[in-house]
Amino acid sequence: MRYLSTRGGVGYKTFEEALFSGYANDGGLLVPEHIPQISLDDLKKWKNLSYPCIVEKIVSCFVTEEELPHKTLQKLIFSAFSRFDTDKVIEIASFGDLNIAELWHGPSLAFKDLAMSVVGELYSYFLSKRKKHVNIVVGTSGDTGSSAIEAVRGKDWIDIIVILPHKRISKIQELMMTTALDGNVHVYAADGFSDEFEITIKSLFADEEFVRTQNLCSINSINWARVMVQIAHHVYLYLRTANPIGSPVDIVIPTGGCGNIASGVFAEAMGVPVKFVCVTNENDIIHRIISSNDFTVAQEVKQTLACSMDIQIPSNFERVLWVYSGSDPESCKQIMGQFDKSGRAVIPEDLHKKLSGIRTAVATDREVLSTQKICYDANKYIACPHTSAALTYYYETSLNGSRKSSGTRLDSGELVPVVICGTASIDKFPDTLGKSGIRNYKTPRKIAELFQKVSRFCIMNKDEDWENTLRNKIDLLSRRAAY
Numbered sequence: 408m409r410y411l412s413t414r415g416g417v418g419y420k421t422f423e424e425a426l427f428s429g430y431a432n433d434g435g436l437l438v439p440e441h442i443p444q445i446s447l448d449d450l451k452k453w454k455n456l457s458y459p460c461i462v463e464k465i466v467s468c469f470v471t472e473e474e475l476p477h478k479t480l481q482k483l484i485f486s487a488f489s490r491f492d493t494d495k496v497i498e499i500a501s502f503g504d505l506n507i508a509e510l511w512h513g514p515s516l517a518f519k520d521l522a523m524s525v526v527g528e529l530y531s532y533f534l535s536k537r538k539k540h541v542n543i544v545v546g547t548s549g550d551t552g553s554s555a556i557e558a559v560r561g562k563d564w565i566d567i568i569v570i571l572p573h574k575r576i577s578k579i580q581e582l583m584m585t586t587a588l589d590g591n592v593h594v595y596a597a598d599g600f601s602d603e604f605e606i607t608i609k610s611l612f613a614d615e616e617f618v619r620t621q622n623l624c625s626i627n628s629i630n631w632a633r634v635m636v637q638i639a640h641h642v643y644l645y646l647r648t649a650n651p652i653g654s655p656v657d658i659v660i661p662t663g664g665c666g667n668i669a670s671g672v673f674a675e676a677m678g679v680p681v682k683f684v685c686v687t688n689e690n691d692i693i694h695r696i697i698s699s700n701d702f703t704v705a706q707e708v709k710q711t712l713a714c715s716m717d718i719q720i721p722s723n724f725e726r727v728l729w730v731y732s733g734s735d736p737e738s739c740k741q742i743m744g745q746f747d748k749s750g751r752a753v754i755p756e757d758l759h760k761k762l763s764g765i766r767t768a769v770a771t772d773r774e775v776l777s778t779q780k781i782c783y784d785a786n787k788y789i790a791c792p793h794t795s796a797a798l799t800y801y802y803e804t805s806l807n808g809s810r811k812s813s814g815t816r817l818d819s820g821e822l823v824p825v826v827i828c829g830t831a832s833i834d835k836f837p838d839t840l841g842k843s844g845i846r847n848y849k850t851p852r853k854i855a856e857l858f859q860k861v862s863r864f865c866i867m868n869k870d871e872d873w874e875n876t877l878r879n880k881i882d883l884l885s886r887r888a889a890y
């Protein structure tokens with residue numbers, strides 16, 4: 408399998424090249440040259456497979472045996488999930504017709520660990536094979552940094568530099584990063600918002616010579632390999648809940664940058680009968696695009712309780728567009744080029760009609776809080792604010808615990824099973840509980856211990872030349888690695 412740009416302007420890349428790439432040179436995102444198919448027979452055979460086995464099946468659809476021998480892939484997947492706190496990797500909490508997929512049992516307590524931990528292993532494998540050192544640079548507004556650190560801490564051939572917004576994220580999020588004391592982890596706390604240091608990072612990556620000589624790379628959410636691994640959890644959730652296999656399942660996704668839904672849309676295009684609902688917070692660009700073809704960037708990002716979804720530009724939407732356009736690079740180039748230039752675009756009517764197959768909803772902070780309480784009162788289950796945003800859709804369509812009107816229906820009129828993607832543990836976001844009136848929460852030992860650990864980070868002051876600081880550090884790390 409080879410990879411090309413959603414906008415058609417880049418020659419083919421191998422999987423290994425795609426793994427170490429960010430944006431394609433024409434500004435698009437890397438996608439596979441064709442979408443592999445999963446038959447009904449395959450789904451029936453896979454019905455009882457574990458989640459790691461499903462990851463193996465999915466990765467094998469996109470990476471050849473020559474590039475990554477099967478035995479190596481198996482070992483790598485085993486190692487990736489060895490630090491999850493449950494053997495199943497993903498648990499599903501069920502209450503009557505409500506299924507909440509706990510995608511957050513990894514080391515950083517958020518769903519990103521599912522893909523990031525595999526990508527960390529893939530990096531390690533290819534780099535040690537090539538005896539090549541890389542410097543990963545990650546800017547984070549909270550969650551990505553800790554997931555990336557956990558995926559690569561202590562690994563040979565990799566140094567990771569994470570920049571976080573000082574005193575602008577939760578203490579737990581900050582400690583999860585700054586208490587990782589491994590020699591290859593370097594955390595900078597910048598006196599500014601993430602949008603500000605993203606400009607610095609962009610400028611670093613725009614210097615092609617520097618990127619090449621310092622082997623700079625980024626494992627942010629536009630990385631194809633992360634989207635690829637995430638296809639597996641949609642397939643797994645389908646297999647766990649479909650009745651019978653072949654019949655549809657609704658999956659509800661709390662959505663920000665569209666990485667999770669992009670993976671879901673690939674699963675659908677591969678032949679898995681999944682139907683999607685995207686729920687945003689008040690940063691609702693995805694809802695506006697899909698419900699009313701209003702593809703316009705808002706003036707500012709609103710700070711909400713579901714803070715990891717406080718995103719204005721949903722970078723992975725381009726992959727959704729590419730799949731729904733029938734892999735048409737011309738449509739993507741025209742629409743996304745327009746959006747890049749002016750912050751707005753119009754999607755042609757026929758393509759927009761296809762996109763409307765995805766249902767959308769918006770959850771306000773008030774709704775997130777009341778849903779958190781409703782779910783707790785009904786099930787003694789505490790969902791994080793992001794998961795609660797998605798649950799809002801479920802409870803809006805719920806009457807005394809059974810869904811009323813929305814949702815996919817079979818010809819018989821019966822509603823199909825529904826799964827809510829639980830994207831983070833409440834242990835990472837307990838601050839909302841006072842506001843939603845849930846009092847029985849007890850901080851787990853693992854979190855309490857974070858506050859006792861030694862933490863280490865460098866501060867980047869407002870008046871400092873951030874780019875220069877990072878350039879010097881990267882240069883030093885490359886020289887250390889070469890020594």
Ligand SMILES: Cc1ncc(COP(=O)(O)O)c(C=O)c1O
Pocket residue numbers: 517518519550628661662663664665666667668715716793830831
């Ligand atoms: C906890 C949580 N929920 C939901 C999301 C949104 O996911 P996506 O950006 O893939 O739409 C994120 C992404 O950062 C997240 O960390």
